[in-house]
Amino acid sequence: xxxxxxxxxxxxxxxxxxxxxxxxxxxxxxxAAFVYNFTRYINWGPFVPENEFIIGIVGQSSIxxxxxxxxxxxxxxxxxxxxxxxxxxxxxxxxNILYISHNNSIPLYSIFTKINPGTLTISExxxxxxxxxxxxxxLIKDKLRFESNIRALxxxxxxASSQLLKLAIIVE
Amino acid sequence: MLNIRDxxxxxxxxxxxxxxxxxxxxxxxxxxxxxxxxxxxxxKTDSMISLANVIGLNSISAIDFLDNDAAKAILxxxxxxxxxxxxxxxxxxxxxxxxxxxxxxxxxxxxxRVQANKKFEFVRNHLLVYNTIINDNEITGTVCLRVExxxxxxxxxxxxxxxxxxxxxxxGVAFLIALAIQPYISKRLLSLVSIMNQxxxxxxxxxxxxxxxxDEITAxxxxxxxxxxxxxxxxxxxxxxxxxxxxxxxxxxTSIKAYLQVLDSIENNQPNKQYIEKALENVxxxxxxxxxxxxxxxxxxxxxxxxxxxxxxxxxxxxxxxSSQIVSPNHQIVRxxxxxxxxxxxxKQRIEQVLINLLSNATKYSPxxxxxxxxxxxxxSAIIVxxxxxxxxIPKKEQSKVFERFYRTKELSKHHISGFGLGLYICRDxxxxxxxxxxxxxxxxxxxxxxxxxxxxxxxxxxxx
Numbered sequence: 001x002x003x004x005x006x007x008x009x010x011x012x013x014x015x016x017x018x019x020x021x022x023x024x025x026x027x028x029x030x031x032a033a034f035v036y037n038f039t040r041y042i043n044w045g046p047f048v049p050e051n052e053f054i055i056g057i058v059g060q061s062s063i064x065x066x067x068x069x070x071x072x073x074x075x076x077x078x079x080x081x082x083x084x085x086x087x088x089x090x091x092x093x094x095x096n097i098l099y100i101s102h103n104n105s106i107p108l109y110s111i112f113t114k115i116n117p118g119t120l121t122i123s124e125x126x127x128x129x130x131x132x133x134x135x136x137x138x139l140i141k142d143k144l145r146f147e148s149n150i151r152a153l154x155x156x157x158x159x160a161s162s163q164l165l166k167l168a169i170i171v172e
Numbered sequence: 173m174l175n176i177r178d179x180x181x182x183x184x185x186x187x188x189x190x191x192x193x194x195x196x197x198x199x200x201x202x203x204x205x206x207x208x209x210x211x212x213x214x215x216k217t218d219s220m221i222s223l224a225n226v227i228g229l230n231s232i233s234a235i236d237f238l239d240n241d242a243a244k245a246i247l248x249x250x251x252x253x254x255x256x257x258x259x260x261x262x263x264x265x266x267x268x269x270x271x272x273x274x275x276x277x278x279x280x281x282x283x284x285r286v287q288a289n290k291k292f293e294f295v296r297n298h299l300l301v302y303n304t305i306i307n308d309n310e311i312t313g314t315v316c317l318r319v320e321x322x323x324x325x326x327x328x329x330x331x332x333x334x335x336x337x338x339x340x341x342x343x344g345v346a347f348l349i350a351l352a353i354q355p356y357i358s359k360r361l362l363s364l365v366s367i368m369n370q371x372x373x374x375x376x377x378x379x380x381x382x383x384x385x386x387d388e389i390t391a392x393x394x395x396x397x398x399x400x401x402x403x404x405x406x407x408x409x410x411x412x413x414x415x416x417x418x419x420x421x422x423x424x425x426t427s428i429k430a431y432l433q434v435l436d437s438i439e440n441n442q443p444n445k446q447y448i449e450k451a452l453e454n455v456x457x458x459x460x461x462x463x464x465x466x467x468x469x470x471x472x473x474x475x476x477x478x479x480x481x482x483x484x485x486x487x488x489x490x491x492x493x494x495s496s497q498i499v500s501p502n503h504q505i506v507r508x509x510x511x512x513x514x515x516x517x518x519x520k521q522r523i524e525q526v527l528i529n530l531l532s533n534a535t536k537y538s539p540x541x542x543x544x545x546x547x548x549x550x551x552x553s554a555i556i557v558x559x560x561x562x563x564x565x566i567p568k569k570e571q572s573k574v575f576e577r578f579y580r581t582k583e584l585s586k587h588h589i590s591g592f593g594l595g596l597y598i599c600r601d602x603x604x605x606x607x608x609x610x611x612x613x614x615x616x617x618x619x620x621x622x623x624x625x626x627x628x629x630x631x632x633x634x635x636x637x
Contacts, residue, residue, distance in 0.1 A: 163233035
């Protein structure tokens with residue numbers, strides 16, 4: 001509880017600097033916190049994980065470390081959070097969240113072929129939401145925001161709460 | 173300083189009633205207004221806490237994703253939802269401002285540091301509400317609202333107005349009721365006082381108060397009536413006693429006087445003759461006193477009768493002056509004014525008695541003076557006679573009392589001048605029976621006793637007592 005509180009304080013402290021240009025490290029801390037926060041507003045329905053909550057990262061990304069930190073202290077509905085990293089499309093196995101970092105050379109379509117229903121896709125590349133990821137981080141006026149593709153969400157069999165969607169930039 | 177004792181019972185009653193009504197009404201209104209205001213504040217507080225709660229729930233995601241604009245937009249909706257809210261702020265869990273709202277679009281309200289257990293407070297006509305945003309058992313932030321209490325002022329104004337109007341109406345009604353009720357008490361008291369005054373002025377103890385009802389004033393009236401009866405009874409007994417006693421004394425005194433006169437005529441040796449004359453002089457005084465007492469007794473019992481005949485008033489006056497001059501050799505009795513030369517119908521003896529009385533008073537009560545003046549004058553309708561002395565005079569407040577029975581001025585008592593205080597009483601009665609008037613004018617240099625006798629005298633032979 002206390003740790004979680006400290007975590008929130010941490011991200012809010014980071015948030016304070018969100019008005020200014022964010023350092024790479026700061027940006028990924030924030031992205032990691034957002035990714036974790038998404039779990040609170042997304043309903044996985046029948047795809048709710050049984051043992052562990054898996055967050056997969058496609059490509060090498062600075063988000064790995066902060067996510068690992070979160071995984072150490074946080075859970076999803078009392079289930080352990082596990083971080084996995086995939087460097088090739090063939091490696092991709094079932095994840096609850098698949099984070100597609102912009103730092104990879106794998107074509108998006110080949111990633112999509114490996115994705116099963118019940119996986120929330122999050123990307124950080126301009127125009128990816130239009131291409132079919134559920135959420136896509138963008139920087140607007142130096143602030144971290146996110147686009148959302150509702151159709152992608154629906155086809156993944158997930159439901160996002162209106163509280164989340166009202167903050168999102170809906171692209172489709 | 174207003175003394176409550178100086179206020180009349182009438183005013184006291186009215187004041188009491190009005191004061192009581194104002195107190196009761198005021199307290200009732202105060203209670204109603206306070207409970208109304210309290211109720212309004214409670215309702216407002218409840219609704220504003222709910223509103224803050226809703227805002228908080230709606231802002232959780234905005235705080236989670238650091239979206240100030242979204243939070244601001246949520247607060248912006250207040251303009252439509254609740255125009256009473258003038259300022260609103262969402263604080264994060266560290267107390268930093270996350271989003272603000274101001275009804276008129278500018279400025280932020282510096283909300284005081286939120287205290288853990290305080291959910292609302294009233295600051296200068298505004299309601300401040302603090303609502304913590306809790307998400308997954310964690311405090312995510314706080315919603316602060318500053319609410320204008322314009323309605324409260326309107327409600328207050330309206331209630332005060334109603335209260336004022338009702339208070340004034342109540343005051344008026346209380347005043348009217350008090351005015352209507354007070355005569356039952358004060359009117360009767362005042363009538364009692366007025367009758368007492370009359371009795372004290374006229375000495376007519378036969379007056380009674382009308383007794384009605386069963387309250388304290390009735391008791392007072394009953395006691396007063398009883399007192400009057402007792403006074404009347406004791407007066408009656410006293411008069412009877414005076415009558416009987418003076419009558420019983422008169423017979424032996426007449427006999428003593430007769431023997432003394434015989435002795436006086438046959439005794440020529442001194443000092444015996446001188447003794448006899450001294451005794452005779454005192455017997456005469458005693459006899460005069462008894463005659464006065466008898467006259468009073470007659471006046472009281474209504475037995476004094478006038479023996480009307482016609483005579484010239486000038487002759488009577490001159491004769492009386494002459495005889496009085498002999499009795500009072502120390503004073504010179506001077507007649508002033510024109511002779512009236514008028515024949516009148518009156519009781520000569522009684523008028524003489526009045527003149528003697530006034531002249532003897534004038535000499536007796538101005539022992540240091542040398543002169544007594546008797547004026548006569550005639551008007552169209554009356555003869556006026558005045559007897560002036562040069563004594564010490566009679567103070568103004570005693571002047572009206574000198575014609576009362578047994579009344580003696582304080583100065584007389586001081587100077588040990590003897591007398592019963594009956595002479596002027598008898599004089600007044602005699603003059604009034606002649607339909608005349610008797611009065612006094614006096615200052616520090618002496619007194620003048622006047623009496624008037626009407627010319628067209630229609631004096632009845634025996635006026636009732």
